[in-house]
Amino acid sequence: MKRAQVLMIAATLLLLTAVSTLLFSQSKVKFDQPVLITSAGQSADVTIAGMLFKKANVQARAISLAKASDLEGIKTLVVVAGFSSKGLGAAGISREQELDRVKSLLAAAQEKKLKIVTFHLGGKARRGNQSDDFNKMAAEVSSYLLVVKQGNEDQFFSKLAAEKKIAIELVDKIADAVQPLAKMFEK
Amino acid sequence: MERHHIVALCLLIVVAVVCTLAGREFLKMHEPDEIIPGQGVTKIENLSTYFGALAGMSSDTKVYILDSGRPGATALVLGGTHPNEPAGFMTAVVLTEHASAREGRLIVIPQVCGSGFTCTDPLEGYPQSFSVQSKSKMRTFRFGARGSNPLTEWPDPLVFLQYPSGQQLSGNEVRNLNRSYPGRPDGTVTERIAFAVMQLIERENVDIAFDLHEAAPEIPIINAIVTHEKGKDAAASALFTLESENLQYALEMSPPNFHGLSHREWGDRSPVFPYLMETSNPIQGRLRGKTNEALVVQGVDQKYYEAAQIGSMRITYNLEGEPLARRVGRHLRGVQALLGAYMESMPEKRIVVDNVPAYEQILERGIGEYLH
Numbered sequence: 001m002k003r004a005q006v007l008m009i010a011a012t013l014l015l016l017t018a019v020s021t022l023l024f025s026q027s028k029v030k031f032d033q034p035v036l037i038t039s040a041g042q043s044a045d046v047t048i049a050g051m052l053f054k055k056a057n058v059q060a061r062a063i064s065l066a067k068a069s070d071l072e073g074i075k076t077l078v079v080v081a082g083f084s085s086k087g088l089g090a091a092g093i094s095r096e097q098e099l100d101r102v103k104s105l106l107a108a109a110q111e112k113k114l115k116i117v118t119f120h121l122g123g124k125a126r127r128g129n130q131s132d133d134f135n136k137m138a139a140e141v142s143s144y145l146l147v148v149k150q151g152n153e154d155q156f157f158s159k160l161a162a163e164k165k166i167a168i169e170l171v172d173k174i175a176d177a178v179q180p181l182a183k184m185f186e187k
Numbered sequence: 188m189e190r191h192h193i194v195a196l197c198l199l200i201v202v203a204v205v206c207t208l209a210g211r212e213f214l215k216m217h218e219p220d221e222i223i224p225g226q227g228v229t230k231i232e233n234l235s236t237y238f239g240a241l242a243g244m245s246s247d248t249k250v251y252i253l254d255s256g257r258p259g260a261t262a263l264v265l266g267g268t269h270p271n272e273p274a275g276f277m278t279a280v281v282l283t284e285h286a287s288a289r290e291g292r293l294i295v296i297p298q299v300c301g302s303g304f305t306c307t308d309p310l311e312g313y314p315q316s317f318s319v320q321s322k323s324k325m326r327t328f329r330f331g332a333r334g335s336n337p338l339t340e341w342p343d344p345l346v347f348l349q350y351p352s353g354q355q356l357s358g359n360e361v362r363n364l365n366r367s368y369p370g371r372p373d374g375t376v377t378e379r380i381a382f383a384v385m386q387l388i389e390r391e392n393v394d395i396a397f398d399l400h401e402a403a404p405e406i407p408i409i410n411a412i413v414t415h416e417k418g419k420d421a422a423a424s425a426l427f428t429l430e431s432e433n434l435q436y437a438l439e440m441s442p443p444n445f446h447g448l449s450h451r452e453w454g455d456r457s458p459v460f461p462y463l464m465e466t467s468n469p470i471q472g473r474l475r476g477k478t479n480e481a482l483v484v485q486g487v488d489q490k491y492y493e494a495a496q497i498g499s500m501r502i503t504y505n506l507e508g509e510p511l512a513r514r515v516g517r518h519l520r521g522v523q524a525l526l527g528a529y530m531e532s533m534p535e536k537r538i539v540v541d542n543v544p545a546y547e548q549i550l551e552r553g554i555g556e557y558l559h
């Protein structure tokens with residue numbers, strides 16, 4: 001084998017390694033515990049998120065109506081976005097009150113330099129005017145988005161992620177979120 | 188006879204014929220639907236067994252009990268809370284005619300709001316009935332109204348004060364069974380039906396109960412499971428199972444301050460785990476076109492397809508529409524998944540129901556395959 005060929009192969013290998021490391025590191029956005037799960041819009045998807053954490057073996061506390069004071073000692077805030085009129089009814093608050101709560105909670109989390117993650121699990125049912133204010137509000141300040149594809153048919157989340165340079169993971173089904181979730185908190 | 192006498196006589200005859208025909212149509216709605224209990228049914232009761240005052244009234248209805256003879260949990264399935272939501276009661280009919288209990292006990296009331304099956308809602312242009320071809324014959328079922336027949340509790344008040352919460356609702360909701368729980372023995376017909384259901388839940392020691400509904404495709408709470416807070420973990424677990432089978436559901440919490448609903452009052456007033464499920468029914472929607480039997484059974488509506496094309500629908504709606512078989516299939520699978528999840532959380536309370544057609548099966552073969 002000529003020396004040039006050897007060099008060429010070596011260079012190619014090196015390049016491949018570099019590229020794969022880069023890709024690998026991109027998919028490895030890391031988060032720390034303790035975790036607080038909250039809702040933005042009071043959909044029952046918080047319960048589903050709680051179930052995902054259980055399946056992924058990651059400890060997390062869920063408080064649907066979390067306030068800034070609940071962030072004490074927390075390292076990662078997971079916001080489950082999506083509006084539900086029944087959920088707001090259950091919480092006994094108006095949509096405006098919920099918007100205010102989420103806004104101030106996110107501001108407090110940013111001030112404390114917590115990592116914020118947005119989950120969108122409810123597909124089309126949690127999209128549309130009523131939901132998208134919550135979806136946008138949470139997603140824009142997140143460093144990671146975990147989205148079930150049906151809720152991103154119009155690229156709402158992927159566009160936002162590209163624009164704000166936020167890592168995003170799209171999964172086909174809610175159950176497929178377990179693996180990326182476990183990875184997020186891998187040591 | 189003079190000429191004007193002949194004309195008058197002819198007119199009288201025409202009026203008599205029209206009245207007779209219309210009267211027959213009107214009375215037809217009081218003829219009960221034929222429901223043929225399958226081999227799994229071990230006992231048939233009437234709702235009036237649990238509250239005697241319903242006996243002999245149009246609001247009395249059959250209660251089918253499928254007892255495995257083995258210990259376990261008792262499940263209750265209600266169809267026809269809203270008689271204009273056919274997937275709810277057809278699911279209950281399929282269970283009655285085809286299913287059997289292997290462990291525990293299943294109680295089915297296909298047409299719980301019997302009174303509402305005796306009329307249709309005015310100004311909606313709904314068909315009075317629809318038909319499904321079974322293995323042996325054409326089966327016809329009534330398509331009723333959302334609430335109880337206004338003739339049984341006329342007139343509606345201006346404002347309906349829900350009992351006992353005192354919550355104010357619009358007057359016509361007074362005939363809505365799913366606003367009338369827990370009901371009262373000396374109340375309206377609708378409150379009496381609600382009272383009888385509460386009595387049944389108590390006397391039969393029901394552990395888990397389903398109230399099966401449908402709603403217009405454009406409303407947000409659709410293809411949904413509504414749960415009382417005590418049942419939310421089981422509901423979330425069922426939702427995972429259903430999703431893994433490509434059946435998408437939204438999980439919704441029952442608002443504690445919205446009274447009279449099954450998922451609220453059953454849960455608050457008895458140990459039961461209540462679940463309400465919704466499928467998407469184009470004939471209830473405001474965008475619908477021609478309102479006929481075909482729309483009930485096939486669920487194909489061009490306008491809903493167009494609405495989906497421009498992205499204004501929260502659910503997938505394609506040219507296949509939302510056929511009754513698919514809606515019944517969803518309800519059947521939803522009930523099964525929730526029973527499974529319930530057993531996971533309460534291992535000592537087993538309830539296993541056999542011979543329930545699978546979603547794919549009923550979609551492929553139709554509902555008739557599972558009716559006598």
Ligand SMILES: [Zn+2]
Binds near residue numbers: 268269272400
């Ligand atoms: Zn209904």
